[in-house]
Amino acid sequence: MKILVVGGGGREHALVWKIAQSPLVAKIWCAPGNPGIARYAECVAIGAEDIDGLLEFALENDIDLAVVGPEAPLTLGIVDRFRAAGLTIFGPSRAAARLEGSKGFSKDLMTKYGIPTAAYRRFSDRDAAVAYIRAQGAPIVVKADGLAAGKGVVVATSVEEAVAAVDNIMVEGVFGAAGAEVVIEEFMEGEEASFFVFTDGSNILPLASAQDHKRIFDGDQGPNTGGMGAYSPAPVVTDELYEKIVNKIVRPTIDGMAREGCPYAGILYVGLMIRNGKPRVVEYNARFGDPEAQPLLVRLKSDIVPVLLGCARGEMRQRDLEWHDKAAVCVVMASGGYPGTLDKGHPISGLEAADRIEDLIVFHAGTTLKDGRVVNNGGRVLGVTGLGKTVAQAIDKAYEGVRVISWQGAQYRSDIGQKALNRAD
The missing domain is CATH 3.30.1490.20 (ATP-grasp fold, A domain)
Incomplete structure (x- = not known):
């Protein structure tokens, strides 16, 4: 199979890394990709939002499956365009991607179908x-x-x-x-968790649990970011809670979207707030979370390509996924100034040393090449992902990697995964 992955961040690096392990795959391209992705795929200088350019490339190269990483091309209708041209593509349609593209749409859907969430009002x-x-x-x-x-x-x-x-x-x-337009919501107290399912618009295939860390500073302080780290599994999602999430949130969401005339196929991310064993939806995303994709895909033992194909073709037959026993923790290293004005263009040292650490994978997000050297070129730069028999061991492994990598102004949180340890105490 020939596969095109759209995007160039940490999530796409993790996807390419996992797809490359499939015996079904002969060739991978990634548009636009990044220096880390270039190890596994041929990077193509086409932007993730250049739908015309991506479509032309896919047709010229007889792409068997396109996999869309980021949200922007989904909300721009890349899936509709590719399908109209007879191509197979993984991701929700433009109408279905409104689950992420419009907070108001998603809140209205939750209200209509009795999906637990915060009280809200919409204002223009x-x-x-x-x-x-x-x-x-x-x-x-x-x-x-x-x-x-x-x-x-x-x-x-x-x-x-x-x-x-x-x-x-x-x-x-x-x-x-x-x-x-803004959506103004009731403040929800509790502990956050991220829940993902593959779906073909009808069948659902849940993934392992994960937890993100949105705030820039330790102790969940400071402004929100795209995510400063994540770990899997997340102990906050107990077996009982897992069933509640599937039956009271995921199933009504997928069924509701079908009833609304815009069936949802792809990966659905449900951001949750959990309090007293009761989950409520914070938000939906129409794609893999970043950085949750990194620990989840590192832990995934099953071949991902048949799952992606099943979702894209509307015929997902798989009923479960196989997972490695190890826990995984991803620590995001970000540029100075993030999430505000970025200090970019500094050479990154220590990547080779990190490569030599067993059970450690460094996923590139905001990197590029400058004069033959890898430099920071975005807000979130690297997702340093460690594996261990326990979350505690995975944390130690991830930070072992972080300690050998540096560039001018680099910042990261020092408490990724701490909530899992507190829960285990």
Whole structure:
């Protein structure tokens, strides 16, 4: 098989790394890819949002399966375009990708089909939004309706902070058209978890549990990011909770999307808040989480390619996935200034030393080549992923890797996975 992976981040590196292990695969291309991905795939200089260019490349090279990593091309309709041209592609249609592309759409769907989530209101008028915030008080959550690279959510601890978030999104337009509407939600207390399922629009195949760390600083402090690290399995998702998530959240979501006339096929990410054994939906994503993809795909023992094909063709027959017994922990190393103004272009040292560490894989996210050297070129730069018999051992392995890698201004959290250890105590 000839496979095209769309994207160039850590999630796509993990996907390419896993796909390359399949005996079904003869050749992989990745557009645009990155220096880490280039070990396993031929990188093509086509942007992930250049749908015309990607389609032309896929047709010219007789691609058997396209796999879309990031959310932006999904919401732009890449799946619809490829299918119309007779190509097989993994990911939801443009209409189905609204689960991530519009917070308002997803909240309305949850309300309609009785899926547990926070109380909310939608606003396209700034003054009405501010009046609602003042009436509700704080803490309260303000979300840009559209895509904002994981940064369009503000958990405001005061009314003033919430009003400032509305002005930032709706008046100053920091997220462009994505901020034309805001969703204002009740603040949910609890512990977050990430739950993923493969689906062909009808059948569902759940993955192992995982937990992300959204805030930039230790102790879940500071602004939200795209994710500073993740681990799997996540002890917060017990067997009993697993069944609740599948039956009360995932199944109604997939059935609801089918009833709405936009069946959802691909990977569905459900961001959860768990309190007193009860899960509620924080948000949906229409693709693998990044950095959750890294520990999940490292732990996945099954061949991923038949699953991707089954979802893409609407005929997923697999009923379970096989997992390695080891735990996995991914620590994100980010550029100085992230999630604000980035300090980019610095040579990264220690990658070769990290390669020599057993049970450690370094996934590239925001890297590029400059004068023959790998340099940081984005917010989240590397996903240093360690394996161990326990989460504690996987944490030690990941940070062993982090300690040998450096560049000017590099930053990372030192407490990734700590919640799992606290739960085990």
